[in-house]
Structure formats: structure tokens, C-alpha cells
Amino acid sequence: MSDTATRAGFVALIGEPNAGKSTLTNRMVGAKVSIVTHKVQTTRARIRGVAIEGEAQIIFVDTPGLFRPRRRLDRAMVAAAWGGAADADVVVLLVEAHRGITPGVEEILERLPEIAQGRIVALAINKIDRVKAEALLELSKALNDRFDFARTFMISAEKGHGVEDLRRWLASVLPEGPWLYPEDQIADLPLRMIAAEMTREKATLRLHQELPYQLTVETESWEERKDGSARIDQVIYVAREGHKGIVLGHRGETVKAISKAAREELEEFLGRKVHLFVQVKVREGWMDEAERYRQMGLDFSDGS
Numbered sequence: 001m002s003d004t005a006t007r008a009g010f011v012a013l014i015g016e017p018n019a020g021k022s023t024l025t026n027r028m029v030g031a032k033v034s035i036v037t038h039k040v041q042t043t044r045a046r047i048r049g050v051a052i053e054g055e056a057q058i059i060f061v062d063t064p065g066l067f068r069p070r071r072r073l074d075r076a077m078v079a080a081a082w083g084g085a086a087d088a089d090v091v092v093l094l095v096e097a098h099r100g101i102t103p104g105v106e107e108i109l110e111r112l113p114e115i116a117q118g119r120i121v122a123l124a125i126n127k128i129d130r131v132k133a134e135a136l137l138e139l140s141k142a143l144n145d146r147f148d149f150a151r152t153f154m155i156s157a158e159k160g161h162g163v164e165d166l167r168r169w170l171a172s173v174l175p176e177g178p179w180l181y182p183e184d185q186i187a188d189l190p191l192r193m194i195a196a197e198m199t200r201e202k203a204t205l206r207l208h209q210e211l212p213y214q215l216t217v218e219t220e221s222w223e224e225r226k227d228g229s230a231r232i233d234q235v236i237y238v239a240r241e242g243h244k245g246i247v248l249g250h251r252g253e254t255v256k257a258i259s260k261a262a263r264e265e266l267e268e269f270l271g272r273k274v275h276l277f278v279q280v281k282v283r284e285g286w287m288d289e290a291e292r293y294r295q296m297g298l299d300f301s302d303g304s
């Protein structure tokens with residue numbers, strides 16, 4: 001895949017919590033999920049999935065929801081969210097059609113010129129299924145008066161409207177270059193990814209005070225059992241030895257609680273019994289990989 005006609009790059013979706021970033025990412029990525037995503041997860045931006053559109057490889061960077069900083073840690077998380085956007089080639093601002101320019105959107109608009117430098121910024125008005133056409137046009141105009149978006153898309157991430165257009169456009173504006181993931185490293189593994197994501201979410205919820213963005217989860221194996229249940233083995237990777245104890249907790253209580261919560265959600269999602277086994281390991285070399293990507297011009301370092 002060194003053909004010069006290929007394109008590859010990073011797309012950050014930004015927007016208020018609930019804007020529909022996850023729904024949109026999942027829809028655009030579809031079943032194509034990189035099995036090596038963990039390798040490029042960083043303390044700042046999480047790589048959520050890889051979409052292939054024609055000759056382009058679109059790598060979606062998931063930024064944690066933007067929200068109002070309350071505590072010191074929250075401010076760090078907000079910085080992380082912006083970090084994800086700043087590291088991308090293309091930034092897509094997602095605004096909810098029926099909510100319009102909320103104070104949260106206002107805040108993002110104010111900071112947009114700062115992160116737009118050298119990047120293409122598009123607007124996607126989401127949840128268009130919830131409003132009338134006139135209201136949409138008004139909102140689009142109001143937003144475009146505030147910022148010079150390269151393109152405006154009217155979409156419904158949930159229903160799929162306009163999503164193809166957005167994906168095709170993203171593919172067309174990404175920089176030319178070789179794919180960042182060879183095709184054979186991208187597999188149809190949505191369930192494994194979803195399962196890992198559920199555990200990661202439970203771990204983050206439980207540990208966010210102690211370990212912001214310092215862990216990744218990988219589904220190592222998935223075994224279908226004759227009785228209709230599934231045995232799933234996962235590993236929570238942490239960056240440092242000291243973090244392992246935090247994730248394990250006293251007598252393993254923390255990891256037990258995490259895996260219980262994840263198992264319950266998985267069972268509900270899959271509609272069947274799940275046996276979930278979660279281990280905690282230190283992934284040495286995490287920072288080396290961040291360094292490698294920095295050398296490729298993808299600076300994920302924490303510059304603050």
C-alpha cells in the first residue's frame with residue numbers, strides 16, 4: 001500500500017457530550033475496526049476505528065466529551081479533548097440540530113480558530129430528524145457566520161442520513177500518503193471492540209480520578225460456548241507498574257467491580273450470558289509507540 005494515490009489521516013469529531021460522536025463514528029467505521037488500535041492509543045487521543053473509503057483510510061480519533069471544567073482534573077480532561085482535535089488533519093464539529101448554539105457550543109466556537117490552524121474544519125449538524133428544514137437552514141447560517149467552515153453537512157448519525165456524503169468528503173480531503181494500517185490488520189471485529197470499549201468505559205468511570213486516559217482494554221479471546229453463553233477474556237493495559245495496583249484495587253476489588261459492571265452491560269447488549277475474565281497488565285513501550293508516531297509527524301505528546 002505505498003501507492004501515491006492512497007490517502008490516510010486522522011479525523012477528530014468534537015462536540016458537546018451527547019452530540020452523537022460515538023454514534024457517528026460507529027456508523028462511519030461500520031464493521032471495519034483496526035485490530036491494532038491499541039497501539040496508537042495515547043494519553044490524549046483514542047483511536048476509535050478505521051474506515052476505508054475508496055483509496056482512503058480514515059482514522060477516527062475519539063475525543064472525550066467536552067464539558068465545563070469543574071475540578072482541576074476536569075480541566076486536564078478538557079485539555080485532552082482539545083488535544084485530540086489538534087492532532088487531527090480534519091476536525092468535524094458536531095452540533096445538535098434541535099439544541100442549536102448552546103453555551104457549550106459557544107465555548108467550542110470561541111476556541112475553534114485556535115485549533116483550526118493548519119486543519120480543515122467542517123460542520124456537521126446532527127439529529128436533523130428532530131427538526132424542520134427551516135430551522136436547520138437558520139442554524140447552519142448562524143454557525144457559518146461564526147466560523148468559516150470548509151463544508152457543512154446535515155446529518156442524522158442514528159438514521160444514517162448524510163453520513164455517506166460526509167465520509168466521502170473526508171476521504172477526499174485527507175492528505176495523500178500510504179495507509180497507516182495495512183489492510184490485513186483491519187478486521188471485522190466489531191463485537192470484540194464493543195466489548196473492550198464497555199470495559200474501558202467502566203474502568204474509566206471507576207478510576208477517572210486516579211488514571212485519566214492511561215489505560216486501554218483489549219479483547220484477547222472470544223469463545224462461543226455450546227450452552228449459548230460466551231467466554232470473553234480481556235486485558236486492561238496500563239502504562240506503569242504503579243497503575244496496576246490502582247486498577248486491581250485492594251484484593252482485586254476494583255477490577256472485580258469493573259468486570260462485573262462490564263459483564264452486566266455486555267449481557268444486556270448480547271442478550272445472553274457472558275463469562276468475562278479481565279486481567280491487568282503493564283504494557284511496556286507504550287511511550288515508545290507515542291514517540292514513533294511523533295516521529296511520523298503525529299504529535300500525541302502532552303505538550304502542556
Ligand SMILES: Nc1nc2c(ncn2[C@@H]2O[C@H](COP(=O)(O)OP(=O)(O)OP(=O)(O)O)[C@@H](O)[C@H]2O)c(=O)[nH]1
Nearest residue numbers: 016017018019020021022023065127156157158159
Ligand atoms: N434523534 C437522533 N438521536 C441521535 C442521533 N445521533 C445520535 N443520537 C442519540 O444521541 C445520544 C448521544 O449519542 P452519542 O453518540 O452517545 O453521543 P456522544 O457525542 O458520543 O456522547 P459523549 O460520549 O457523551 O460525548 C444517543 O442517545 C444517540 O442515540 C441522530 O441523528 N438523531
